[in-house]
């Protein structure tokens with residue numbers, strides 16, 4: 001089969017890897033002009049780590065990633081009130097790495113070793129499924145015909161919009177926005193410690209990375225729209241809302257003006273009644289974004305891509321049955337992750353004083369044996385079983 005995969009994030013190249021291995025012809029299209037660099041960090045672990053293991057990329061992920069030694073809750077004066085190790089929280093000592101989302105994407109893409117046709121700087125503008133083929137018109141004007149199209153183009157998926165309807169029908173905004181930005185030379189530093197500070201309505205996290213890079217992550221209660229595309233207006237919103245807040249908030253906002261990279265978006269989940277329609281399917285955040293509150297979107301994206309490719313490899317030309325089995329296998333598991341994640345908003349941006357007190361009290365107990373496990377079991381622990389790969393051997 002010829003499969004067009006839209007989006008070169010986490011799910012897209014994973015799907016391309018396994019489809020290619022099963023002997024399918026794959027074309028990857030990415031709207032960015034080149035593979036992205038920098039951007040926010042993801043904690044990568046769980047069943048996604050098992051998929052990475054089967055792809056042989058774990059050593060490279062470890063080389064490019066980091067291992068945080070401590071997550072530390074601090075007061076407005078920077079005094080430590082909570083401390084625990086992230087790997088204990090994830091119940092995963094050696095199957096965990098923190099890595100830039102773009103580095104995870106690049107590592108997966110590099111595993112394809114150039115054997116998949118990739119088009120950068122383009123996207124899909126129209127999709128027409130006639131039952132036998134999908135006729136694709138690209139934004140560049142180019143046209144193609146393929147057997148299947150899979151949207152792996154993230155939270156704001158164009159494939160979903162074109163094939164299933166407008167984003168508003170499927171997006172559940174959780175009333176929080178997230179911003180991540182990287183600066184150089186920021187002081188103070190606490191190497192490989194996640195420093196976490198919260199007040200009612202927001203949380204600020206400072207991550208001191210190698211090469212004198214500091215990453216800030218802000219999660220803020222905000223129900224309204226974000227000023228689209230205008231970085232000055234977006235940064236202005238953060239400055240206005242966080243003026244006068246404690247700990248290093250003022251210094252972080254000051255550093256934001258000279259950030260090397262700046263990201264801001266709504267924290268949302270995507271809930272679709274179905275992950276495919278005819279010859280068009282969705283995977284990763286495009287299909288079922290769990291939001292950053294789940295702490296596992298990249299791992300789920302890899303599990304979904306691997307499972308879809310495995311079902312397509314086994315389907316003997318019946319793509320409809322493969323799409324159905326892919327969704328039946330994973331949708332209940334992913335929905336449970338989404339449901340559990342919704343309850344974690346208070347950790348990222350407490351709504352009120354009571355939630356702030358609960359957050360801080362929970363964090364301060366997290367270092368005690370067994371507590372992290374009990375508190376986070378529903379959200380962070382995986383029960384999904386990966387299907388055996390339908391292809392053997394290690395050659396692409």
Ligand SMILES: Cc1cc2nc3c(=O)[nH]c(=O)nc-3n(C[C@H](O)[C@H](O)[C@H](O)COP(=O)(O)OP(=O)(O)OC[C@H]3O[C@@H](n4cnc5c(N)ncnc54)[C@H](O)[C@@H]3O)c2cc1C
Nearest residue numbers: 007009010011031043123153154158284285295296297298
């Ligand atoms: C701040 C933050 C922190 C997070 N922390 C974690 C964490 O700790 N652990 C974790 O596992 N997950 C985390 N996540 C979630 C994780 O980043 C996502 O779930 C994951 O990246 C989803 O992968 P994906 O491939 O589906 O989509 P993406 O990684 O978003 O990739 C989509 C790709 O499609 C491209 N694209 C978009 N539109 C188009 C188009 N129209 N045409 C062509 N290409 C297009 C994009 O440029 C991008 O390359 C976090 C997310 C955020 C925002």
